[in-house]
Amino acid sequence: MVRYMMAGISNLQADGTMKHSSAIGSKGHVYSRIKPNEEGEVQVAVDGTLRTLLARGRDKTKLIPSGELIKVVDVIGSTLIVEPLSEGDELSSEEE
Numbered sequence: 001m002v003r004y005m006m007a008g009i010s011n012l013q014a015d016g017t018m019k020h021s022s023a024i025g026s027k028g029h030v031y032s033r034i035k036p037n038e039e040g041e042v043q044v045a046v047d048g049t050l051r052t053l054l055a056r057g058r059d060k061t062k063l064i065p066s067g068e069l070i071k072v073v074d075v076i077g078s079t080l081i082v083e084p085l086s087e088g089d090e091l092s093s094e095e096e
Helices: 002-015
Strands: 027-032 040-046 049-057 069-076 079-084
Touching (some): 040 079, 049 069
Parallel strands (some): 049 079
Antiparallel strands (some): 027 040, 040 049, 069 079
């Protein structure tokens, strides 16, 4: 009985966690600007849930302003590495 309870608790804990690496390739927008060589916040849909996460720019010398559309290109620890979307890239309705 205790074993089943512990398994149930373990499953509850696992359901609330997110693998940051699953955000790679996701598109979203900058929530709070990303200054050169500093962190900001982005909003991206990960596993069907809109999340606000810490991010740094791939190009550490450039500012990415609030509202800029971005794509997640890498993850270091729990920090997303992002770059602005190029002109041909678009957000799908799921990512907006």
